[in-house]
Amino acid sequence: MNIKPLADRVVVKMVEAEETTKSGIILAGSAKEKPQVAEIIAVGPGGLVDGKEVKMYLSAGQKVLLSKYAGTEVKIDGVEYTILRQSDVLAVVE
Template structure:
């Protein structure tokens, strides 16, 4: 992603979807109309964190560069610098891929 001036707030992250496979394991090409949007992505920006009950800032567990899995309907789709991205809360992320 080109250097963006966008910075998510609080416990939100910006995710770039990882492109899904063009073929099945058996070699069948999947047409664009049959593909589902991938539920895997790379974090490209993170907010500063959420505040707990006492007002203390709690940093996020994820960081820029992490590959993550998220729910099918997670996040809000946005277009930044001509790139389709997702903005979601950290709680919408199911896990980090090691």
């Protein structure tokens, strides 16, 4: 199944949280933080949103930094994705 976001929406897949710290300590599942880095899977076409022209400047394949609880989580074919507005993306990770 393919996901095609509408307007200024972006579909992302969260990058897995680190299971060990830099010093080598293995973290329990409850000690891991919710990941904030995601990979963009699909980008909407932009266009008029709330009467304003929105240009999409993100593209599929980029890694981005998100707000902690931004977007709507969906599960398709056993894979979890998050759909959010382009404005909920805080930064591009290079």
